[in-house]
Amino acid sequence: MAKILLNKENLFYNFGVISKQAGSVEKVAVVLKDNAYGHGLLEIATLANEFGIKKAVVKSIDEALVIEKLFDDILILAQKDIHTYSHAFHIAVNSLDVIETLPENIKVHIKVDTGMHRNGVSPKEIEEAFLGLYRRNIQVTGVFTHHKCADELTTDFYWQKAVFSRVKEDVKRICEKLLLPLPAFHSCNSAALFRTSNFDEDFARVGIATYGYLDNAGIFKFPKLKPVMSLWASRLASRVLKKGQSVGYGGTYTASEDMSVSTYDVGYGDGFLRLNEKNKYTTPKGFNVLGKVSMDNLVLNTQEEEVCIFDDVHALAEIHDTITYEITTTLNPNIKKEII
Known part of the structure; x- marks a missing residue:
């Protein structure tokens, strides 16, 4: 019978390299969407928990429910209909129009479009998003973006970092005005993390590097990882x-x-x-x-x-x-x- 073998030693080696780059294991969120990139959602989640990782990222609530007891915080990237909820779940807000459809008293991360032009509110809409969520008693626990060219040798990476830096300052101002606690800030995927010296965000969302791959790694002299x-x-x-x-x-x-x-x-x-x-x-x-x-x-x-x-x-x-x-x-x- 065909089978997939998952090498625990290689996975833990990758987690060690990733944690060192991020500054600590507490700053690592393992990306488990799409069946953990084909590796097995529950299998990789269980091993990540054993390593000490407390944050995870998935695509849907159904995925989140499978791993709910293994992580303190689970960011759900692409869910519009909230059919159930948990204190560990944080729902990504990908546009302003979704705000009115969200149930009250949940936790969300606002995604900001800093140049990929796929999902997220524009930087100019960030205050409107905060106010809309504030009126619905929805707690903003994170603000994030996604890099479109972190694994390519272009200036887009630095341009998006600069845009997100301005977004952070705007968010701090908004939170001070509304007397809200500061949310967690995160922008780095796998390649972005390894292109960042002195990583200073609240955590990185690490997907493909978890599983032993960094495409175009040779261009940037990324560390050698081990396929799982x-x-x-x-x-x-x-x-x-x-x-x-x-x-x-x-x-x-x-x-x-x-x-x-x-x-x-x-x-x-x-x-x-x-x-x-x-x-x-x-x-x-x-x-x-x-x-x-x-x-x-x-x-x-x-x-x-x-x-x-x-x-x-x-x-x-x-x-x-x-x-x-x-x-x-x-x-x-x-x-x-x-x-x-």
Whole structure:
């Protein structure tokens, strides 16, 4: 049976590197949205709790309910209909019009659009947002933004930091006027954290670095992290492929000599995407994926009972012309997970 192995030692190593950069483990919020980037929501949340992390970030209340007892504070990024609530939940306010739909007496973080132009109120709307929430007895516990180019060599990163610095000053003024406590400020994702010297915000939202990846890390000389996930497959059947015979849909691979091949129980239905035949993929142990990946299986030139399909997705991300995030989050959440 196909399975995902989660390396606890590697995860804790990454948490250690991240905590050092942030200044302390208290300044780390682990991002667990979309099934912890495919790694398993409850599994990673449980390990993060064991490491001592007290803050988490998820997409929905349903995700938050799964991990509610493991964290003191859980920021929910994309929930408009609040069907249940907890003292640990903080709802992201992504626009002014959502304020009137929120129930009273909840806690929120206001998202400010500092240049990504995706979600968030504009810097000019921040006071209006505070006043609208104040009238509804909603407590503002955070103000945050998101960087659009933290992992790219552009000036946008510094420009957004400057905009958010002005937002912070405006928020301090507003809170003083309304006699409100200052909210937590946070802007850094994984790449932004590692591009920031002397990190001084209340916490960083760390996603992909948790799982061992920092795209474009070489440009900025980011620290080396360790991938947490490996994907394993079990043998279904073996045969001798004769010279001249082809295998799989379309017969795109033809044997140049007699060879032993086997099918394994991982395919694109499990989230291991079809290879485009222009780039060949080789497993960590040196086995080649032969022909097209099927929905439920693929073919390798081995007869081993169990094979590691990947333990680092950089090569697959390059083959598919995408980012590491997409390779891991695409995996079927029903694949069995084991912590090693």
